[in-house]
Amino acid sequence: MWAIHHDPEHWDQPEDFRPERFLDDKGQRFTPSCFMPFGAGPRVCVGESLARLELFLFVSGLLQRFSFGPAPGVSLPDLEGRLGVVLQPLRYTLTVTPRAGWE
Numbered sequence: 163m164w165a166i167h168h169d170p171e172h173w174d175q176p177e178d179f180r181p182e183r184f185l186d187d188k189g190q191r192f193t194p195s196c197f198m199p200f201g202a203g204p205r206v207c208v209g210e211s212l213a214r215l216e217l218f219l220f221v222s223g224l225l226q227r228f229s230f231g232p233a234p235g236v237s238l239p240d241l242e243g244r245l246g247v248v249l250q251p252l253r254y255t256l257t258v259t260p261r262a263g264w265e
């Protein structure tokens with residue numbers, strides 16, 4: 163999974179966090195064929211539909227209500243992370259502010 167999603171032949175500057183990779187030049191959502199977080203083929207994740215629905219509800223609920231940013235003077239972790247059962251980000255500090263109308 164890591165190698166597929168860091169292959170410089172398919173990803174321009176794979177170490178950079180650039181969500182705009184997933185938009186085409188008209189700003190529409192674009193999914194590169196080499197993006198496969200749920201695997202592919204006969205062993206593809208059976209929970210993909212559930213996970214996508216849950217992630218959408220969870221993440222959109224947070225982004226609707228709060229703005230997230232780096233804490234002053236604190237840098238965000240690199241993408242190396244810590245390898246366990248899954249690759250985890252190192253601990254980091256964020257500033258979370260309620261958005262207008264959600265105070």
Ligand code: HEM
Binds near residue numbers: 202
């Ligand atoms: C963001 C959430 C999730 C991600 C990124 C994810 C990713 C994956 C990946 C990469 C595989 C291995 C595919 C392969 O071997 O090629 C997998 C397998 C599997 N996932 Fe998920 N998964 C997620 C959520 C879930 C959920 C919510 C469930 C169950 C409700 C689930 C159940 C399974 C099962 C049972 C397999 C084994 C399938 C098999 O080997 O036949 N996953 N998942």
